[in-house]
Amino acid sequence: MREADGERTGDGRAGRWSRRLRQPRPRTWIALALALIAVAAVGTTASGALERRDRLADNRAQLDRACRGLLPVERLRPYLPDGSRGRSAEYGTLLGTDPGQGTRALFDCRLSWGGGGPRGENGAEIMVRATAVGEPDQDTPALPRERGETFPLALPPSALGGSQLTGRWAAATLVFDCPTGITRHGGGRTNDIRVRAVLPRDRSADEGADDRDGPARDLADRRAAARTAVAVADWVAERAGCGGTGLGAADSDGLTPAADPALCRWLDPGALGIGGGWTADPGEPYATRTGVCAIGHPDGRRVEAVSGIGGWGTRLYGDPDGSNIRSADGSWKWRGETPRASVSASSLCDGAGPGKRAGVRAYHRVAVTPPRGTADAEGWRRIPRADADRLTETARRALARYLAASDGWPRRSGCRDTTTLPERAR
Incomplete structure (x- = not known):
């Protein structure tokens, strides 16, 4: 006997059963669709996780090499987001850049990340800058100053420093001596080089912290910025041929400078x-x-x-x-x-x-x-x-x-x- 579809069977009922087996039921289609959706979702999630992992790895690599490796990398890593890529700019006359490009800096490095990281939508921003100065200005340490704004590390008498603190960032500024002299942007020589470092504050210990920990955290934030400024100063002094002993030697004990x-x-x-x-x-x-x-x-x-x-x-x-x-x-x-x-x-x-x-x-x-x-x-x-x-x-x-x-x-x-x-x- 030949059924309507041309398939020969020995029994009409057997032919109907054969057609039923070849045509999935509606519930089977639903199950297949859900399975496909689940597979796609898993694939999307895995792909997103891989992208975030790669982006975080890129940001870590960028932080490691930024500013000639002079940043406190371990302290800054908690700020790195996996949802956005960092932005960096680095230039200066010591790096061989034409000073006519608009910078007065001997060295200038800025690094920032957008939102999405553990520190909220504002992200984080780092800046270090070294400049040959002719006259003091608002960014130059000067005396007298508030006791809380002193440079939080020991410095030799030939260097002058100060520090500032806000709710979001800590900054340190110092001026050190370059005995051999250095040419300023626009002409003229000077023996003074100013370095300023601005870092995001460390908020990792805020939750559940005792109020008595506040001064200790403030000092730690000031010192992180100050150590960065010292590292930049030593790097610039070496490449400028200033001679003398590096400022980093003054930080052997990490003490604040003693009054005289x-x-x-x-x-x-x-x-x-x-x-x-x-x-x-x-x-x-x-x-x-x-x-x-x-x-x-x-x-x-x-x-x-x-x-x-x-x-x-x-x-x-x-x-x-x-x-x-x-x-x-x-x-x-x-x-x-x-x-x-x-x-x-x-x-x-x-x-x-x-x-x-x-x-x-x-x-x-x-x-x-x-x-x-x-x-x-x-x-x-x-x-x-x-x-x-x-x-x-x-x-x-x-x-x-x-x-x-x-x-x-x-x-x-x-x-x-x-x-x-x-x-x-x-």
Whole structure:
């Protein structure tokens, strides 16, 4: 017997059973479709996992080689995302790049990652930069500064450093000496090189951390940025042929720099005849570029002595002192910022320690601030001529003691041929 489909069978019922076996039931189709979907999903998941793994591996390799290997790699690896690729830029005159491309840096490296990592959508950003500087600017460490902003590692006297901390990043800036000199962008030579490093803060221990751990974590973040700055400084100094001992040797114990109490011991209120109740500013270690000593009184009075060489010195004396606040009768009258009686001197200083240049011009300034006093209805404050003259006389006595102090900055820096400069009131 031949069925309608042309297949010969011996029994009609057998032919119907044969057709049923060849045509899957609806439930069979559903099962097959689900299986295909599952296989596709597994394949997609596996493919996505492989892509994330490869992207993370690429980011790790990028971090390892970024900035000439000068970054704290192990500390920064938790920031690496697997959902986006890092972006890097690296250039500088020491790397053979044409300085005409717009950079004033001897070395400049920036590395960032987008969102998707363990630190949230903002990702992380790293920056290290070395620049040959002619004049200090807002990124250059200067004294006086808040104690919490000191450089958190020991440095030789020929280097000056500072650090900053925000909720998201830690930064360290230092200026070190290049005795052989280096050409700045745009011409001119300088012996000062500034390095700045900015790193994301380490938040890995935030969850469940005790509040008492805060200062320790803050210090760890500052030191990570400071060590990066030191590593960059040593790398740049070697390639610039600066000579001398690397700054990294100063970090052998990882200690913060110790203050030098003898440096400001000469600033004695009793010896100056200005009474009691004064408090000295926190001390600083000796540095060859600049130094400061200061005391303050609860009534607003302040005595401050500052010295500096190179750009720090010329800026110290060359900054405009504002309009003369002395009236025709010799009294002071002002509104806004409190004025200061200021006396200055200049010297040739041989410096301290190996590698310093002889005969560097230094400037010294002593400034005395009057009490806050009470303003009139229009916001004016006044002090009579006798009080203004006493401020100037105090400044003169303080400058004389400062220049003569055996442990003070001028003597310690080998200053000589000192000349007193015209007095100013600010």
